[in-house]
Amino acid sequence: MLWLCIHLPHLPPAALTRLAAWAYQWSSHVSLGQADAAQVTGTPSSLWLELSASGGLFGSHITLLANIETELTQLRHRFALGLAPTPEGAALLARAAADAQLDTHDALRAWSLAELRARIAPLPLGLLALEADVLQALHGAGLRTIGQVLSLPAAAMARRFEPGASRHLLQLLGEIPDPRPAWQPPPIYRTRVDFDDDLHDSLALLFPLQRLLQEFQGYLRATDRAVQRFTLQLLHRRTPASRLDIGLSQPGRDAVQLTLLVREHLSRLVLTAPISALILEALEFVSPGIVQTDFFGGDAQKLQDLRQTLDRLASRLGPQQMQCLELRADHRPEYAAAIVTAFTTGATRLATAAGIEPHQPPRPCWLLPEPRRIPAPTALLRGPERIEGGWWDGDDVTRDYYMVRGADGERLWVFQDLHDGHWYLQGLWA
Amino acid sequence: MIDRTALLQQLSRVCRSGHADGLLPAAQPTGFDALDTRLPGGGWPLGALTELLSACGIGELQLLLPALRALTRCGRHLAWIAPPYPPYAPALARHGIALKQLWILHPRDARETLWATEQALRCPSFGAVLAWPTQAGDKSLRRLQLAAEAGGNLGVLYRPVAAAQNASPAALRLLLHPADDGLTVQFHKMRGVVLGSAHRVHCALAHGIA
Numbered sequence: 001m002l003w004l005c006i007h008l009p010h011l012p013p014a015a016l017t018r019l020a021a022w023a024y025q026w027s028s029h030v031s032l033g034q035a036d037a038a039q040v041t042g043t044p045s046s047l048w049l050e051l052s053a054s055g056g057l058f059g060s061h062i063t064l065l066a067n068i069e070t071e072l073t074q075l076r077h078r079f080a081l082g083l084a085p086t087p088e089g090a091a092l093l094a095r096a097a098a099d100a101q102l103d104t105h106d107a108l109r110a111w112s113l114a115e116l117r118a119r120i121a122p123l124p125l126g127l128l129a130l131e132a133d134v135l136q137a138l139h140g141a142g143l144r145t146i147g148q149v150l151s152l153p154a155a156a157m158a159r160r161f162e163p164g165a166s167r168h169l170l171q172l173l174g175e176i177p178d179p180r181p182a183w184q185p186p187p188i189y190r191t192r193v194d195f196d197d198d199l200h201d202s203l204a205l206l207f208p209l210q211r212l213l214q215e216f217q218g219y220l221r222a223t224d225r226a227v228q229r230f231t232l233q234l235l236h237r238r239t240p241a242s243r244l245d246i247g248l249s250q251p252g253r254d255a256v257q258l259t260l261l262v263r264e265h266l267s268r269l270v271l272t273a274p275i276s277a278l279i280l281e282a283l284e285f286v287s288p289g290i291v292q293t294d295f296f297g298g299d300a301q302k303l304q305d306l307r308q309t310l311d312r313l314a315s316r317l318g319p320q321q322m323q324c325l326e327l328r329a330d331h332r333p334e335y336a337a338a339i340v341t342a343f344t345t346g347a348t349r350l351a352t353a354a355g356i357e358p359h360q361p362p363r364p365c366w367l368l369p370e371p372r373r374i375p376a377p378t379a380l381l382r383g384p385e386r387i388e389g390g391w392w393d394g395d396d397v398t399r400d401y402y403m404v405r406g407a408d409g410e411r412l413w414v415f416q417d418l419h420d421g422h423w424y425l426q427g428l429w430a
Numbered sequence: 431m432i433d434r435t436a437l438l439q440q441l442s443r444v445c446r447s448g449h450a451d452g453l454l455p456a457a458q459p460t461g462f463d464a465l466d467t468r469l470p471g472g473g474w475p476l477g478a479l480t481e482l483l484s485a486c487g488i489g490e491l492q493l494l495l496p497a498l499r500a501l502t503r504c505g506r507h508l509a510w511i512a513p514p515y516p517p518y519a520p521a522l523a524r525h526g527i528a529l530k531q532l533w534i535l536h537p538r539d540a541r542e543t544l545w546a547t548e549q550a551l552r553c554p555s556f557g558a559v560l561a562w563p564t565q566a567g568d569k570s571l572r573r574l575q576l577a578a579e580a581g582g583n584l585g586v587l588y589r590p591v592a593a594a595q596n597a598s599p600a601a602l603r604l605l606l607h608p609a610d611d612g613l614t615v616q617f618h619k620m621r622g623v624v625l626g627s628a629h630r631v632h633c634a635l636a637h638g639i640a
Binding site: 302303305306309310312313316317318321322323324325326327333336337338339342360362363364365366367368369406408409410411412427428429430 | 514515517520522523533535542546549550554
């Protein structure tokens with residue numbers, strides 16, 4: 001076993017839970033707890049990550065630790081790290097790191113039980129997570145370091161103090177097991193940040209957002225998923241929340257990319273009231289298989305570039321303003337094509353798309369949204385082409401189509417409706 | 431000794447065309463021989479802005495379709511920004527345009543249209559960017575020209591015939607007139623070429639009969 005303890009004093013419980021989701025990307029055994037020396041208050045303020053299985057996945061434990069430290073620094077948390085074969089050993093080293101006012105980015109590391117024992121021996125006994133009266137009694141007996149406490153005969157400890165004290169020492173040294181409950185990531189992702197002071201400027205949101213999105217990235221990596229759509233809600237005290245729906249052209253989980261997208265959305269937002277809290281909620285995930293082929297198929301850099309451009313466009317214009325064209329198997333011209341919002345998921349698009357019929361007569365490039373009634377034309381250039389269909393869905397058509405020349409030389413696609421005898425303009429041969 | 435002025439001129443042309451190896455700018459064949467032989471690179475200029483000054487519905491889009499088909503076949507994407515009517519999928523598919531690589535954008539106003547056009551032009555994955563701006567000042571046209579140079583793509587602005595009266599930084603400006611079986615293309619401006627008197631070319635369009 002190899003435990004990393006991340007000691008985060010003064011962190012609110014909700015933030016600690018978010019960080020647990022983030023930490024899950026490094027280890028499938030994450031545990032929340034209390035690593036303060038005085039284990040009196042109940043709220044957890046520390047995370048433990050069991051890393052013995054993770055080293056191989058991430059190169060080595062050294063690079064793994066460096067990655068974790070880098071991200072914690074980016075998240076701008078005040079933290080102290082300790083690494084040891086036992087949870088209590090890791091916690092003790094983390095406390096030592098915090099207390100000694102060392103550069104907190106430098107973890108105190110003990111890779112083996114023997115190394116742990118050697119590391120903690122010279123440390124002051126006040127760092128032991130024992131009750132205050134126990135510490136006082138030990139101090140009164142003239143002991144000053146942890147090493148001196150550990151050299152006391154176990155029987156003497158057990159006789160003199162509560163059973164909890166000697167159990168703590170044995171667990172610290174790895175002589176008896178110390179099982180830790182494994183935290184489970186939630187199946188849906190919804191996090192909330194409450195601000196102490198209301199934010200009056202949407203730009204002030206950027207920093208808390210960056211942190212939120214980086215934690216979100218950790219969660220996505222941890223659960224091996226990518227996100228297609230998520231929402232941000234900016235809560236106000238009196239008025240209803242402002243809601244931003246953010247969609248991606250391709251599933252993604254890169255915090256930098258997500259931040260850029262959110263920035264675009266925020267720049268368009270007109271703030272109606274100060275912001276008191278922020279909720280991030282992920283709505284649509286994509287399974288890892290799809291993510292992989294998308295990320296690594298073809299020319300990855302170009303694809304990434306295109307995707308980012310499309311996302312930027314969609315963020316500024318609004319996703320509804322971006323469209324793709326699809327063919328449909330129907331003889332009626334207005335049903336033979338579909339204009340779909342660009343970022344509908346790939347599966348639905350593929351399922352309904354039809355092919356082009358090879359023997360179909362030519363069609364114009366522009367098709368009016370609705371046929372427009374026109375007077376009977378005079379110069380018919382080509383036609384007629386009889387189109388019938390739709391008896392099956394109630395929109396029954398029987399039409400004769402012609403190409404006609406317009407007043408300014410343009411070529412128009414018109415038809416005579418054989419039901420009512422009227423003429424209609426439906427397209428332009430642009 | 432090399433004439434310094436000539437060298438500088440050559441350098442500035444090379445810089446403008448984005449081509450280091452010669453004087454001919456990069457181009458995408460138009461699919462119309464009459465047109466290709468007249469255009470400097472043998473086709474639509476790449477990394478530059480082209481203006482098609484035209485009425486709507488006379489074949490102005492068909493003039494581009496052979497080039498667009500070739501670009502999508504190479505895996506490049508297309509962006510159509512603020513088209514005047516909804517593009518019709520069966521017609522485009524018939525012309526061999528890969529619909530999955532076509533993105534239709536509907537900005538809400540003139541400013542957004544110019545912004546979106548610039549963004550699309552800057553992305554090299556877009557082989558061609560077609561835009562129908564309702565207004566385009568000299569400054570914004572310059573921005574678009576620079577963006578096209580950065581993206582190396584075919585940038586096409588569809589503008590009304592009346593816009594020919596105003597100067598433009600576009601590399602190529604063509605006036606399109608309807609003709610019996612296609613279009614008459616009138617060269618209005620071609621960068622690096624002094625236009626002579628015979629500057630009209632006829633392009634026959636099949637009007638969908640591929």
